[in-house]
Amino acid sequence: MGLTEIVESIQIKYASLSTDCINELIGQLQIRSFAKNEIFVKEGQFSKKAYFIITGSARAYYYKNDKDVTDWFAFESEFICPIVSFFSDKPSPHYIQALEDSTLVEISKEAIDKLAKTHCELESLMKAIVTETMLKQQKRISSILFYSAEDKYKQLLEEYPTILSRIPLTHIASHLGMTLETLSRVRKVQN
Amino acid sequence: MGLTEIVESIQIKYASLSTDCINELIGQLQIRSFAKNEIFVKEGQFSKKAYFIITGSARAYYYKNDKDVTDWFAFESEFICPIVSFFSDKPSPHYIQALEDSTLVEISKEAIDKLAKTHCELESLMKAIVTETMLKQQKRISSILFYSAEDKYKQLLEEYPTILSRIPLTHIASHLGMTLETLSRVRKVQN
DNA sequence: CACACGATTTGATATAGATCAAATGATTTG
DNA sequence: CAAATCATTTGATCTATATCAAATCGTGTG
Known part of the structure; x- marks a missing residue:
């Protein structure tokens, strides 16, 4: 390209x-x-x-x-x-x-x-x-405020289906505003 | 004007x-x-x-x-x-x-x-x-993620010193992502 | 000016997720 | 290819804040 x-x-x-x-x-x-x-x-x-x-x-x-x-x-x-x-x-x-x-x-x-x-x-x-970025952040704010750890994880997977194979969980956890341990437990429940 | x-x-x-x-x-x-x-x-x-x-x-x-x-x-x-x-x-x-x-x-x-x-x-x-709004939201995200109820309240007062006399606490509480009860307790400690 | 209703505080208890600690699993490198 | 290092999971406990319930405070209206 x-x-x-x-x-x-x-x-x-x-x-x-x-x-x-x-x-x-x-x-x-x-x-x-x-x-x-x-x-x-x-x-x-x-x-x-x-x-x-x-x-x-x-x-x-x-x-x-x-x-x-x-x-x-x-x-x-x-x-x-x-x-x-x-x-x-x-x-x-x-x-x-x-x-x-x-x-x-x-x-x-x-x-x-x-x-x-x-x-x-x-x-x-x-x-x-910039407007697109702002609207994304708008969404992120409500996601942080209202969704459980599990739901935030699900949402991220929907947005970036390939993320798990590309990015270490530590970074995913900190981006979702939860500890690595919590993310790990959420993932176990998930499947 | x-x-x-x-x-x-x-x-x-x-x-x-x-x-x-x-x-x-x-x-x-x-x-x-x-x-x-x-x-x-x-x-x-x-x-x-x-x-x-x-x-x-x-x-x-x-x-x-x-x-x-x-x-x-x-x-x-x-x-x-x-x-x-x-x-x-x-x-x-x-x-x-x-x-x-x-x-x-x-x-x-x-x-x-x-x-x-x-x-x-x-x-x-x-x-x-739009850029200004986006930067504000950027700040808000980190404020939600990292500050305690008490700190978020203090920050809001710094940004809007007159807010208490103008806006009911319920709205302030929900904007800060906490319950009205928590805000009330935070305020008591404050002063 | 008192009643009523909304706003705020106070109290008791519950809970999601953090923290601390350690075990296990995976991957890089000498 | 094995040790070393990094990534992830598991377990036990702690904590900030939510939730539920009720008491008090304030104020607008009839």
């Missing part, structure tokens, strides 16, 4: 871009490869890069009272970025790590913003992505 | 708009007044209106297992809208209710989108508002 197809598919999903804009955008993309477990964004960095996953997977995580907490997973065709640093001018509380050998497309916020000045469609596309 | 000042202040906060755009925008605004406890968006509606609070306050809430759960508060100079319905094409799970006698500015998504076609700055402004 070339960069053109990737940009095409993103553009179809979120907001259509002119050929012109697509071409200029492609010029700003970087292909990056990371080995399994490689950390490519660190806590404290001011990183304004976003990543789109071509193959593999990644997670954003942070330390809360010395505990590693996974905040966000991303798989093929999904975005990941150090959300706080990318969108505000604060250092990132998150690390980002590849969870498998992965190939990503990198783009800087600077490049996007510059391009958006002449191509408003790109601004709409960004808005669409 | 007239509509012009309101739009000015929003534009200063999020992304500057041309005079042209401001004027056209003002033509699309509606002043609405609601009495205390009046419900102005109902569950199940497809409502694409957003509200900016001039005076008063409002909440977005929904029913979870027959329990009234407050998802969002808004006070002077903040926005509120039926987030799911506004940004996707689904019926709103939320009701929106005035919590005091309130004056709001209403605008339809249709009007915004139409204007944004000729004024890209408006698209940027929308993006900025």
